[in-house]
Amino acid sequence: MNTDVIKKRKSVRTYKEEAIAEDIMDQVRSYLNQDKGLFDVPIDFILLDAEKNHVSSPVILGAHTYVAGKYKKQNNAELSFGYAFEKFILYATSLGLGTVWLAATIDRKSFEQAIDLKADEVMPVVTPLGYAAEKRSVREKLMRKGMKSDSRLPFESLFYKDTFDTPLRDEDENIWHFPLEMVRWAPSATNKQPWRVVVEKDQVHFYEKKTKGYEKDSYGDIQKVDVGIALSHFEIAAKEKGLKGSFVQSDPGIKTAEDTEYMATYVLEV
Numbered sequence: 001m002n003t004d005v006i007k008k009r010k011s012v013r014t015y016k017e018e019a020i021a022e023d024i025m026d027q028v029r030s031y032l033n034q035d036k037g038l039f040d041v042p043i044d045f046i047l048l049d050a051e052k053n054h055v056s057s058p059v060i061l062g063a064h065t066y067v068a069g070k071y072k073k074q075n076n077a078e079l080s081f082g083y084a085f086e087k088f089i090l091y092a093t094s095l096g097l098g099t100v101w102l103a104a105t106i107d108r109k110s111f112e113q114a115i116d117l118k119a120d121e122v123m124p125v126v127t128p129l130g131y132a133a134e135k136r137s138v139r140e141k142l143m144r145k146g147m148k149s150d151s152r153l154p155f156e157s158l159f160y161k162d163t164f165d166t167p168l169r170d171e172d173e174n175i176w177h178f179p180l181e182m183v184r185w186a187p188s189a190t191n192k193q194p195w196r197v198v199v200e201k202d203q204v205h206f207y208e209k210k211t212k213g214y215e216k217d218s219y220g221d222i223q224k225v226d227v228g229i230a231l232s233h234f235e236i237a238a239k240e241k242g243l244k245g246s247f248v249q250s251d252p253g254i255k256t257a258e259d260t261e262y263m264a265t266y267v268l269e270v
């Protein structure tokens, strides 16, 4: 996995009617069987056929295949889910397939029935899989405009140095600059970009800035899933830059706003 796919990935809601080539489907199947989550929380993926399994989304045109993901309710499940599902999304992108994270705009009951979701499990999202159509539907164009999907918040509103009092500027020399830029371009629910990051010399702390009303029983704390996505982008980019490290959870006690919660730290191996 490399950062070219991070830069290339965009949500796809309008698909060609064309079936996915069988050798590509084989690669998808074998990836899904070996995919691993984060912090020892396993994530399950289920391939669905839109017609046979009677699943659909009102914002998707032309897709015949979906992938649903689920976890058992437990500590860190959302982070692990975001991390693992985004790695799959990037893998699918590398195979030339279009995807889009869908939490809200799906026929949720049908999907949950199709994957036989149990009471102690959560299915935060599904994605269609297929080849992107040449042109986006009118509805998709309007959605992208409404959510400003082609832009992201500026570097200095998301990332900080040592404390939340010192914004990290885009032009500042910093070994973390590239991995953070790759975090900046991550997808998030309604493009809210809830990740906040405080960098230190050899540690990078990730936080969730919560938007009121975003947590639902049906799909859990979706903004924690967004932070899991950010962790995967960060790790892929750090690795590409030759940085070696791993994620731990050890709250550094940095003063945060009330709506901001500590999630995880990337520790550089020295």
Ligand SMILES: Cc1cc2nc3c(=O)[nH]c(=O)nc-3n(C[C@H](O)[C@H](O)[C@H](O)COP(=O)(O)O)c2cc1C
Pocket: 009, 010, 011, 012, 059, 100, 101, 102, 103, 104, 105, 106, 125, 143, 147, 148, 149, 150, 186, 187, 188, 189, 190, 191, 222, 225, 226, 229
């Ligand atoms: C956790 C999550 C949930 C999302 N849920 C939906 C959804 O229900 N419907 C939808 O059309 N897009 C959904 N999206 C896609 C976002 O709107 C999209 O990623 C964002 O606008 C940025 O656009 P981009 O992915 O093209 O960069 C979701 C994205 C994430 C990460």
